[in-house]
Amino acid sequence: MKVTMVSKSVLVKILINTLVGIGLIFIWLQFVNIKDILNTLKNVEILKIVPVLFFLFLSAVIRTFRLKIFLGSIKKIPLLDLIFLNGVATILNFFITIRGGEVAKGVYLHTEYGMPLGKALVWIFLDRFFDFLVVLGLSAILLLLIPTALSINIIIVITAIFTVGLFVTYLIVYKKDLAEKLFKFLSNLLIVNSIKIYFERIYKFF
Numbered sequence: 001m002k003v004t005m006v007s008k009s010v011l012v013k014i015l016i017n018t019l020v021g022i023g024l025i026f027i028w029l030q031f032v033n034i035k036d037i038l039n040t041l042k043n044v045e046i047l048k049i050v051p052v053l054f055f056l057f058l059s060a061v062i063r064t065f066r067l068k069i070f071l072g073s074i075k076k077i078p079l080l081d082l083i084f085l086n087g088v089a090t091i092l093n094f095f096i097t098i099r100g101g102e103v104a105k106g107v108y109l110h111t112e113y114g115m116p117l118g119k120a121l122v123w124i125f126l127d128r129f130f131d132f133l134v135v136l137g138l139s140a141i142l143l144l145l146i147p148t149a150l151s152i153n154i155i156i157v158i159t160a161i162f163t164v165g166l167f168v169t170y171l172i173v174y175k176k177d178l179a180e181k182l183f184k185f186l187s188n189l190l191i192v193n194s195i196k197i198y199f200e201r202i203y204k205f206f
Contacts, residue, residue: 021094060086067127070173074123075113085109102128130169136162 064082071077085108089101106121140158143150171179 025094060090063127063131066130067124070123070127071109073173073176074119075109075115077109077113081112126169126172129165133162133165133169136165 061083064079064086067086068077068079068082085105089105092101092104102124103121105124106117109115109120109124110117136158140155140162143155143158168179168182171182
C-alpha cells in the first residue's frame with residue numbers, strides 16, 4: 001500500500017498542539033495534589049467502576065460503528081482499525097489542545113488509506129457533530145419532562161436545530177447528490193461573497 005507523506009506544516013501544528021497540551025497538564029499539576037488523588041482512587045470500590053468502564057467502552061464501540069457507516073461510502077476500513085484509531089484519538093485529546101486527536105484521525109486516514117486530508121477531516125467533524133446533535137436532542141427531551149424556568153421558545157429552537165441538523169447529516173451520508181444540490185441552492189441565497197465561497201467549499205469536500 002502506498003503511503004502518502006504528511007506535510008511538514010501539519011506535523012508542526014500537531015507538535016505545537018502537543019507541547020501546548022503538555023504545558024497545560026504541567027500547569028494543572030501545580031494546582032492539584034497528586035497524593036490526594038491517589039488516596040481517593042485507593043478508596044474507590046472496583047465493582048462500582050466496572051459499570052462506568054463498560055459504558056465508556058460501549059460508547060467508544062458505538063462511535064466506531066458510526067464512523068464506519070459514515071466512511072463506508074468513501075472507503076472500506078476494517079472495524080478493528082477504527083476501534084484502535086478512536087482509542088488513540090481519545091488519548092491524544094488529553095494531550096493535544098482543541099481536539100487534536102480528531103486531527104490525528106484525519107492524518108491517519110490520509111496516510112494509511114489515501115483519503116484526501118481535507119475530506120477526512122470534514123467527515124470526522126461530521127461524526128463529532130452527530131454527538132452534538134444527540135446531546136441537543138436529549139436536552140430538548142429533558143427540558144420538556146423536567147420543570148424549568150426556561151421559555152418554551154428556547155425548547156422549540158433547540159428541537160428545530162436538532163431536527164435540521166439530523167436531516168442534513170442524513171442527506172450528507174446517504175443522499176450526497178441531494179445534499180450537494182441543497183448546499184448549492186442555499187449558497188445562491190448568500191449575499192456576502194466570502195461566506196458564500198467557504199459555504200461552497202464545504203459541500204465540495206463530500
